[in-house]
Amino acid sequence: STGTGTTGMEMFNLNFMFQPEPLESCPLEQGQSGGAIMASNSSDRSDRSDKPLDQKTLRRLAQNREAARKSRLRKKSYVQQLESSKLKLAQLEQELQKARQQGIFISSSGDQTHAMSGNGAMTFDLEYTRWLEDQNKQINELRTAVNAHASDSDLRLIVDGIMAHYDEIFKVKGVAAKADVFHILSGMWKTPAERCFLWLGGFRPSELLKLLVNHLEPLTEQQMLGLTNLQQSSQQAEDALSQGMEALQQSLAETLAGSLGSSAGSSGNVANYMGQMAMAMGKLGTLENFLRQADNLRQQTLHQMQRILTIRQASRALLAIHDYFSRLRALSSLWLARPRE
Known part of the structure; x- marks a missing residue:
């Protein structure tokens, strides 16, 4: 040409x-x-300017292919790690079942092993595990009923049973707090991810209501107003309890630090030390009261929520609550079983 x-x-x-x-x-x-x-x-000039661009494109395509190959390898490795973690979890569940039969309880958090020797905290851990198993059965029954479009009367029976089941765990926690209030407040009976959101030994009612609103639509104006007022009142009660807890911690720290730096050995210092420890023990006694008030707030919020909603909305709310905490527990299991580099 x-x-x-x-x-x-x-x-x-x-x-x-x-x-x-x-x-x-x-x-x-x-x-x-x-x-x-x-x-x-x-033109010749265009041909000469296009050739370097074509080479760059070829290099870029080669780099993209290499990056895609590495991505596929990483994905394959990750899937293999998940499969390995799944096998480890199955083995842990088998060990847990054997431990229960032998009178030993392995905490659901995966980081403690306890012998059942009459300790109140250990007894509570076992009772809580059984409570979770019963709750899973009730929730499965409710989910089946909702999907099958069961009648309102049938749904109400199941919902009332689940609410009574929640009342039961609050009673059990109250008994356990008398034996070891620190164990309940610390949340060591829960999984690590649940402990991340822990507030005074349990969930924050106001935060739970925020999560539920989007799962309950459509709501009437009266229902929306009722839930908003319930969320605000729960928030106010939470703030008051949190402030009281902070004041207790500050007072307790000041009591324990009262005689720091004093010369040791004299009878006066010993008496002063013993007096301060007695005062600290008295202040610790109020911890149980804070936990009881927090659980009462959680319990009342659940029941008031049920009264505001229709039976089908209440059913969806209970399913959403259960699914949320189940995902937190699943997240903890994956975190504990993650590959360590």
Whole structure:
């Protein structure tokens, strides 16, 4: 071709580069053919400027292929790690079952092993595990009823049973707090992810209501107002309890630090020390009261929520609450079983 200044050999190379595959065709090939025509009509200067760009494109494509290959390898490795973690979890569950039969309880948090020797905290851990198992059965029954569009009367029986089950755990916690209030407040009977959101030995009622609103629509204006007022009153009660807890901690710290730096050994210092420890013990006695008030707030919020909602909305709310805490427990299991590098 003499009009474009392209030699015969260059035209042969271009035609060879963009020769279509004999067995299949695709839109990409059409685009390549169009590119060849444009190249044949371009000047020598354009050809010279296009070649480095083509090389860059080829390098970029090669890099992309390599990155995709590495990504597939990482994905395959991650899937294998998940499968390994799943096997480890199954083994842990078998060990837990054997331990229960032998009178030993392995905490659901995965970081403690306890012997059942009459200790109140350990007894509570076991009772809480049984409570969770019973709750799972009730929730499965409720989910089946909701999906089957059961009657309101049937749903009410199941919902009332679940609410009574919640009342039971609050009673059990009250008994356990008398034996070891620190164990209940610390949340060591819960999984690590649940402990991350712990407030005075349990969940924050106001935060739970915020999570539920989107799962309960459509709501009437009266229902929305009722839930908003319930959320605000719960928040106010939580703030008051939190402030009281902070004041107790500050007072307790000041009591324990009262005689720091004093000379040791004299009878007066010993008496002063014993007096301060007695005062500290008295202040610790109020911890149980804070925990009881927090659990009362949680219990009342659940029951008031049920009264505001219809029976079908209450059913969806209980399912959402259960699913939320189940996901927290599942997240903890994955975290504890994660591969360590």
